Amino acid sequence: MRGIKLDGKKDPTLITWTIKRLRQPARVRIALRQGGRDLAVPCVRHDDSVKAGQVIALPADDFSTPLHASVSGKVMAVGTFAHPFLEDAQAIEIVGDGRGETAPGVGTERLGWESLDRAQLAPLFRQAGLVTMDEAMVPLHVLAQESLTARVRTLVINLCEPEPYVTSEQALAMSHALEIIQGAEILRKAFGAEKITAVLTEDKIQAAELLKSKIYFLKWGHVDVRVLPLVYPQGLDVPLAETLLERKLKLPAEWHRGGTPQDKGLALHRVFRSEGLEILNGASAFAAHEAIVLQKPLFERAVTVGGECVMEPKNLWAPLGLSFQDVFKAAKGLMRDPAKVIAGGPMQGRFQAGLEAMLVKGIPALLALPPEAAPDPAASACIHCGLCIDVCPENLSPVMITLASESGLYEEAASWNAADCIRCGNCTYICPSKRPMDALIDRAIHEQLNSESRL
Amino acid sequence: MIRSKTSPSRAPFIRAASTASDFLWKRSAALLIPAAAAVFFYGPAALALFAASAAAAVLAERAMGFILKKPVPFQGGHALGIGLTLALMLPPGLPLWMAVLGAVFAVAVARDAFGGPGQAPLPPILAGFLFLAVSFPLEMRAVTDPVTGHAAAHGLAWLKDGVADSGPHLSRIFMTPQPGGAGMVFFPALAAAGLLLIFQRLVFWELPFLFLAASALTAFGFGEHPAAALAGSNAFAAFFLISEGMTAPHNRHGARFFALLAGFLAAALRQVSGAFDPSAAAVMMVSFLTPWLEEAGRTERGWAPPRGASA
Ligand code: SF4
Ligand code: SF4
Numbered sequence: 001m002r003g004i005k006l007d008g009k010k011d012p013t014l015i016t017w018t019i020k021r022l023r024q025p026a027r028v029r030i031a032l033r034q035g036g037r038d039l040a041v042p043c044v045r046h047d048d049s050v051k052a053g054q055v056i057a058l059p060a061d062d063f064s065t066p067l068h069a070s071v072s073g074k075v076m077a078v079g080t081f082a083h084p085f086l087e088d089a090q091a092i093e094i095v096g097d098g099r100g101e102t103a104p105g106v107g108t109e110r111l112g113w114e115s116l117d118r119a120q121l122a123p124l125f126r127q128a129g130l131v132t133m134d135e136a137m138v139p140l141h142v143l144a145q146e147s148l149t150a151r152v153r154t155l156v157i158n159l160c161e162p163e164p165y166v167t168s169e170q171a172l173a174m175s176h177a178l179e180i181i182q183g184a185e186i187l188r189k190a191f192g193a194e195k196i197t198a199v200l201t202e203d204k205i206q207a208a209e210l211l212k213s214k215i216y217f218l219k220w221g222h223v224d225v226r227v228l229p230l231v232y233p234q235g236l237d238v239p240l241a242e243t244l245l246e247r248k249l250k251l252p253a254e255w256h257r258g259g260t261p262q263d264k265g266l267a268l269h270r271v272f273r274s275e276g277l278e279i280l281n282g283a284s285a286f287a288a289h290e291a292i293v294l295q296k297p298l299f300e301r302a303v304t305v306g307g308e309c310v311m312e313p314k315n316l317w318a319p320l321g322l323s324f325q326d327v328f329k330a331a332k333g334l335m336r337d338p339a340k341v342i343a344g345g346p347m348q349g350r351f352q353a354g355l356e357a358m359l360v361k362g363i364p365a366l367l368a369l370p371p372e373a374a375p376d377p378a379a380s381a382c383i384h385c386g387l388c389i390d391v392c393p394e395n396l397s398p399v400m401i402t403l404a405s406e407s408g409l410y411e412e413a414a415s416w417n418a419a420d421c422i423r424c425g426n427c428t429y430i431c432p433s434k435r436p437m438d439a440l441i442d443r444a445i446h447e448q449l450n451s452e453s454r455l
Numbered sequence: 456m457i458r459s460k461t462s463p464s465r466a467p468f469i470r471a472a473s474t475a476s477d478f479l480w481k482r483s484a485a486l487l488i489p490a491a492a493a494v495f496f497y498g499p500a501a502l503a504l505f506a507a508s509a510a511a512a513v514l515a516e517r518a519m520g521f522i523l524k525k526p527v528p529f530q531g532g533h534a535l536g537i538g539l540t541l542a543l544m545l546p547p548g549l550p551l552w553m554a555v556l557g558a559v560f561a562v563a564v565a566r567d568a569f570g571g572p573g574q575a576p577l578p579p580i581l582a583g584f585l586f587l588a589v590s591f592p593l594e595m596r597a598v599t600d601p602v603t604g605h606a607a608a609h610g611l612a613w614l615k616d617g618v619a620d621s622g623p624h625l626s627r628i629f630m631t632p633q634p635g636g637a638g639m640v641f642f643p644a645l646a647a648a649g650l651l652l653i654f655q656r657l658v659f660w661e662l663p664f665l666f667l668a669a670s671a672l673t674a675f676g677f678g679e680h681p682a683a684a685l686a687g688s689n690a691f692a693a694f695f696l697i698s699e700g701m702t703a704p705h706n707r708h709g710a711r712f713f714a715l716l717a718g719f720l721a722a723a724l725r726q727v728s729g730a731f732d733p734s735a736a737a738v739m740m741v742s743f744l745t746p747w748l749e750e751a752g753r754t755e756r757g758w759a760p761p762r763g764a765s766a
Contacts, residue, residue, distance in 0.1 A: 006469075087460050164469065340468050351464040374468040380528055381572045383475045384705060386659060399705050400749075416753075425467035433475040438465065 001239060001393050003231035004426055006164050006347075008203065012306065012313040013167045017174035019302050019315040022330040024098045028070050028321030029081045029091040029358040032057055035137035036086050036260020038064035044092065048075045052319070053106035053297050056092055065129040065139050069094055070299040070319035072101040082357040084324075084343040085135065085261050085350060091321065091358060106296050113186075113293050118144070121190040121292070128291030129298045129361075133283035134237075135344060136265020137362040140190070140288070143269055143278065147191040153276035155193040156244065157184045157285050159200045159207065160228065160235025163345025166365040168302040169282045171315040173200075173207040178214045180282050181223065183289030188222075190288075191278050195222040198282075199240060201230040232347065233424035237279045239393050241272055248394065248420070249275070253452075256419065256445050261362065283364065304365035305331040308373055309338040318359055325355040327366050338368035339375075346374065347425045377434035388427035388437065394420050398427035402437050405444035410451070413444035421445065479532030482657055485648045486539045486695070492644035493637040496601040497547040501637050505542045507551045511558040512538025519567040533572050534562050540580045540695055543638025544688075544735060545587070546598045553594060557587040581696070581739040584732070601632040601640050629685070636732060639687040649694030662703065662714045663693035669718030677726050689721055692734035704745050709752025716748075717741040 032040050040057035050056055050069040057067040073096040083089035116124070126141035157180065161169040173180060184196050200208045208227050215223045233239050242248055254267035272279050283302060290296040299320055306313040311332035318327055324341065328334055342349040343363045359366075388398040397416055404412035418441055427437040493501040516534035520527045538558045545554055561583025569575035575582070588595050632640045639645065652658040670684035670693075683689075697703060697717055703710045720737035741748075 004471075083460070085460055340464065342466075342468055344466075346469045347467045349466055349468070350460070351466075351468070369468060375470055376464070377470060377474075380475055381574075383478060383529070383533070384573060384703075385475075385478060385657075386705065386707075386710075389705070389707065397706050403705075429467045429469065430471050432471070432473050432478045434470060438467070 001231060001234055001243065002391055002395065003233055003239075003393050003424075004391050004429060005230065006162075006232045006429075009164045009306075010167045010170070010203075013165070013304050013315055014170065015314075017171050019168075019171050019175060019317055020330075021317045024096050024100045025071055025319060025322055025326055026096050026098075027076075027093065027323070027326075028096070028319055029093045029323065030056065030067055030070060030321035031081070031083055031086075031358055031360055032067070032078075032090045032092065033083070033086060034067075034131065034360045035135075035262035035265070035362060037262035037266075038137075038139065040064055040067045042078050042092055044075045046075060046077065049073070049097075050075060050094060051101045051103045053103040053299055055297075056094075059126070063139060063142055065126050065131065065141070066297075067092070068129055068297040068299040069103075070321050071096040072099050073097040082354065084352060084357040084360060084363060094321070107294055110293060110295050116186075116189070116292065118190055118192055121186065124292060125190065125288070127297070128287075130284070130287055130291055131298070131361050132265060132269075133281055133287060133301060133362060133364065134265070135261045135348075135350070135362045136268070137360065138262055138265040138269060140187070140280075140284070142266070144190045146270070147273060147278065150273045151276060152191045152193040152273060152278045153195070154244075154278070155184060155188045155191055155196045156240065156277055156279040157196060157198040157282055158235065158237060158240055158279050159198060159204065159282045160240065161204075161364075162201060162230075162232050162235035163347050163349075163365075165306040165367050166304050166345045167306075168304040168315050168364045170204055170207055171304075172282050172286055172302050173204070174210065176286055177207070177210045179289040179293075180285045181211060181214050181218065181220075182293065183285035183287070184223070185220070186288045186292050187278075187280060187285060193278060195224070197244070198223070198225045199235070199244075200225070200227055201235055202227050203230050233393055233422070233426065236348065236422070236424060237268065237272070238422045239424070241275065241277055241279060244277065245275055251419070251422065253449055256449060281364075298361060301359075301361060301363075303327065303359065303363060304367075306365060307338065307342075307367035307369045309334045309336050309368035309370050311335045320359055320361060322359045323355065324352065324357055324359070324366055327359060328355065328368065334368055336370060339371035339373075340367075340369045342367040342369065342374075347429070348423075379435045380433045382431075382433055382435060385432060387430045387432065391426040391430050393424055393426065394422055396420060398437055398441065401444055402427075402435060402440040405440040405447075410444055410447035413441075414448040418444040419448060476529040476532045478657065479529050479536055481655060482652065483532060483536045483539055485651045485655075485657070486536070486543060486638070488648040488651070489543055489638040489641070489644045489691070490539065492641040493543070493547065496632045496640050497637060501547045503551060504545060504547060504549065504554050504637060505539060508542035508545070508554040508558040509535055509538035511555040512541070512562045515559040515562040516567070519563050523567065525571070528572055537561050537566070537579050537583070541583045543691070543695075544580075544584055544636040544732060546595060546635075547601075547637040547640075548597060548599060549591075549594055553587060553591055556590075557583040560586045577739065577742055578696075581735060581742065584735055585739060598634040598636075600634045633687045635687045636691065639691045642685065642687070642690060645690045645694060649690070652694060658694065659707075659710070661707075662697055662710055665711055665714040666693045666697050666718035666721075669715045670722045673719045673722035674725075677722065679722075684718075684722060688732045688734040692717070692721060692738050696735060696738045704749040704752055706749060706752045709745075709748040709750075712748045712752055713741055713745065716744070 039060040122144040130140040341352040565582030566579040671681035721734040724733035
């Protein structure tokens with residue numbers, strides 16, 4: 001695959017594999033909408049005492065999941081707070097009491113979890129609030145239900161984590177390899193898949209070996225580990241699926257249209273499933289293990305706190321709903337004002353206008369980048385160097401798409417297969433003229449979709 | 456309806472370090488190698504020619520920027536490249552004012568009046584060269600032999616003269632200073648600059664290779680020694696003209712067709728006319744075909760599938 005060898009910048013957060021626990025936070029705000037399409041209705045009131053893992057909101061529809069308190073403390077309010085992905089969101093605010101108590105049963109092993117079957121697992125996923133632990137945050141019970149009418153051959157556990165700075169998956173794989181494998185097995189059963197393939201990039205060879213040793217120990221013949229070359233965007237879900245299937249996929253219009261993260265994610269999972277794949281990351285497998293084996297609902301996650309502005313970059317177990325301000329504080333704070341705060345990685349993540357937004361389930365990393373690392377360069381004319389063509393994983397000609405889009409020739413742009421773009425960001429990254437390739441491609445695709453829907 | 460946050464600042468947030476002006480300045484830097492060879496063989500006159508043309512190009516750009524109220528693109532790197540490349544193609548004895556005129560025409564008229572870099576239908580360098588060739592045919596044809604200092608035939612004709620029946624001495628192509636455009640005087644200098652461009656990835660290696668291969672085959676077809684394809688202006692065109700990004704098609708198959716066609720035409724033109732630089736003329740003619748080549752070179756996804764595709 002064509003792509004770029006990005007400077008990984010992962011070392012600062014990989015000094016140790018341990019994912020640090022932070023002190024009990026003073027305050028969390030748990031968003032009632034995590035990914036845009038879901039909605040939960042509060043079932044606690046002002047001044048109620050809650051413990052970590054206790055249900056505080058019930059799902060409003062079949063798609064949604066319940067939400068759980070992530071700290072022990074008192075419910076303060078339900079209010080509108082800044083959300084990292086959505087324009088505004090209601091959230092339940094809990095003021096921590098510092099005691100760190102968990103709800104009864106949380107953390108104790110579930111008897112007979114090995115013999116749970118497909119029909120039993122999906123409701124348990126839902127009770128535990130499990131979602132895919134990437135920006136899409138599609139509830140796992142929804143995926144499990146949809147897989148009933150499809151044939152999923154392979155469950156892919158995507159541990160590639162191709163973006164610079166982000167290491168929460170890698171740290172999780174190094175510190176909890178067995179849990180990830182067992183979680184994957186639980187997911188496999190829930191999706192009715194035949195086998196499991198864990199995929200990593202070659203820089204994570206240690207983690208791959210560790211996983212292999214656990215699989216050997218478990219004597220599981222249906223699980224294998226694949227190591228892929230390290231070249232961005234290999235390891236994003238779409239190129240990974242294309243590599244495994246050895247052909248290019250057609251991306252759905254819903255995905256291009258770009259509704260909420262959950263709408264986009266759901267559309268993509270349907271495409272994968274129609275090809276017999278289900279792709280989930282390591283954090284999702286780990287969360288499934290916690291929920292099914294240890295009866296621990298999803299109320300915290302591993303987050304990489306990184307970027308050159310962070311005093312002590314590290315991986316953290318962060319309770320959901322923690323404000324970004326507090327997440328950075330847990331890494332000793334910021335040593336300089338960041339030019340950009342990003343939820344996610346620097347190639348795919350989302351810009352954050354402030355530090356007030358709260359952590360949701362799908363944020364694997366929080367980065368604070370200085371202007372040298374995340375510049376806002378002025379664009380100049382295309383010098384036709386062809387670099388963008390050389391790095392496009394989809395073998396497109398980004399220069400032709402963008403030149404056409406720039407002059408408003410959207411049909412011409414479409415004829416260069418703009419709609420096959422997977423928004424990996426490579427062309428924008430590489431362009432020496434710093435042209436806004438992504439925005440131009442977006443515009444071309446939207447115009448194309450609009451004119452198609454007018455027909 | 457729940458709206459997804461949209462933000463003016465969007466991924467990717469990190470950018471490659473190299474900029475377009477770096478790119479263009481590096482190209483110009485590579486041109487200094489053949490320029491140095493020219494100064495070595497022709498003396499200070501060649502130096503004056505380069506300086507005049509480069510300065511004229513850069514100043515013309517500033518002036519146009521002022522008149523059209525546009526910022527100077529690429530910190531002058533693009534205009535500098537035009538001025539230098541053009542000067543390298545001119546006969547070393549050309550009056551300086553003509554060189555200045557050519558450079559000004561290339562930048563101000565052929566490029567900026569058409570809307571700036573990348574907008575003009577004809578590559579500015581070749582437009583400037585064509586302008587001079589039409590306006591001052593005699594002066595543009597007056598080349599001297601760098602060794603004897605006497606008037607001489609243009610590079611390739613010179614090659615032919617010298618090799619009447621015994622076939623060309625390869626050393627005559629590769630190591631002897633050749634008459635012709637100032638920068639084409641010494642093959643090793645051109646090759647060094649070309650390799651530098653290729654290794655710095657400023658030029659996609661296949662293009663010069665295909666151009667020269669097509670040229671060699673065609674020359675052979677006309678009964679010449681294939682190595683003649685490497686002489687003087689042809690090597691120059693291979694490294695500096697066809698790969699000048701804004702000329703060639705922007706899909707790889709199209710660019711390949713472009714290189715092949717230009718290579719063929721360069722060798723063929725040489726047979727019918729010994730007058731001007733046939734290689735530059737060939738590239739110029741094929742440039743007009745760029746839109747069609749682009750179309751013809753299109754693959755299902757716009758770009759050739761990767762060879763030996765792996766993960
Ligand atoms: S990388 Fe940028 S400057 Fe180069 S061809 Fe592509 S769009 Fe043009
Ligand atoms: S055109 Fe799309 S797929 Fe190709 S490099 Fe650009 S963003 Fe990536």
